[in-house]
Amino acid sequence: MNGKVAIVTGGAQGLGAAEAEILLDHGASVVACDIRDDEGEAFAAAMEAAGHGGRIAYQRLDVTSADDWARVVAFAERRFGPLTSLVNNAGIPGRAGVENTTEEGWQRTIDVDLKGSWLGMKACIPSFRRAGGGAVVNTSSTYGLVASGHGSTAYSAAKGAVVMLTKAAAAEYARENIRVNCIHPGVVDTPRNQTLPPDWLEGLLRKTPLGRMAAPREIASAVLFLLSNEASYVTGTSLVVDGGYTAI
Template sequence: MELNFKNKVVLITGAAGGIGSTLVRDFKSHGAIVYGTDISPSSDSNYIQGDLTNDQFLSDLVNGILEKEGRIDVLVNNAGIYLRTPAKDITRSEWERLMDINLTSVFFLTQLVIDKMISQKSGAIVSLASVAGKVGGLIAGAHYAASKAAVECLTKSLAKLSAAHGVRVNAVAPGIIDTSMQDGVPAEQMEFLMKNIPMGRLGTAAEVADAIVFLASDASSYITGQTISINGGTYM
């Protein structure tokens, strides 16, 4: 199966992280014009540092790409934060911060981009959900799990809105992936998690990126409103 993104304009959030940087590399390898954004600095070409919870930044980001390229063909909502705070200890400010990054920014960035995609009669959007959004947070915080469940439902709503206009909206729900998100997980908790992965290993950023690139490509042209699980069998 050949994945061709030649001259396609791709916007990836969370582009400085493990999955995000892998996505940038993969889309470029398939010929895409890639724009990445993150709160952290990066020396990558077409990289725009900024805060996705800032409405003015979102508007400037999208309008800047459209002014330069005239279109956005793919949006990957990859940015997010992962917190493990026990439910009884979650404060209102922590709840709101996590939701602003993991859910609210996803909606408002997608709102800006999908309007252009609908007008150009084509486009693909892929957002990052999580296995925690399907089963609840055992080690992941309740707020994290709730935000990812909401992303999955938002994906369905936007897919229904845009399907007739040639725009597809999907999500992926990774399980335990070997990235910096797992830094600081106590050894006993990691041992518990590993025992619940039938394949017996952590997933890789490349395995998540492969699924996202597929969902963004013409090879998945009849797939929309779906959440693809990538978890080694943890959730079936």
């Protein structure tokens, strides 16, 4: 990833922080973005202290705001040069079913979990062009492939749509040397899952052949592959990283 310039959304904690870190470890410059400024600044400071100084910056970015995207892309170009890589990772969970999903909850989930990825690509692709190409990883979920069995109506709708957003963008931009893929993480040990009721988590792990949660780094390594030149012929596809959850 030497010489590559990446934006990672939701990069203050959890999966986004692990993704930003693995890209830094492999030589990229990274702008980690989030709406949790304290955690984001602390993450960037920790990465500086870990020896990634000069290649990491934190910026506030609400993925649902086109204005925020324009500001952050301009910042990244000024600081590090044209973008080559985008990880659309920011997301919010939604556990409500069809009848108890509110219109407001539906809209917020669709905005963050789906529209944010479209706005990110829209903002970053002109910068990719200036770099001569680029790669995107969008973040779906196992629940973009199979139902959760406990509702998750808006979340599943958004994560399923991320798959087709990915394919449509991949087909549109392939001739410009821009690849677009998505990942489907299973159960990952991130702050979001620390608030799950214990019996819920146990149920998920019983349905996971590997029998444990993924460490964030185990998902981040799949993102690293998809963004790297090693994946140069991979576009428009999905990489399932779920400990076997969708295999049975």
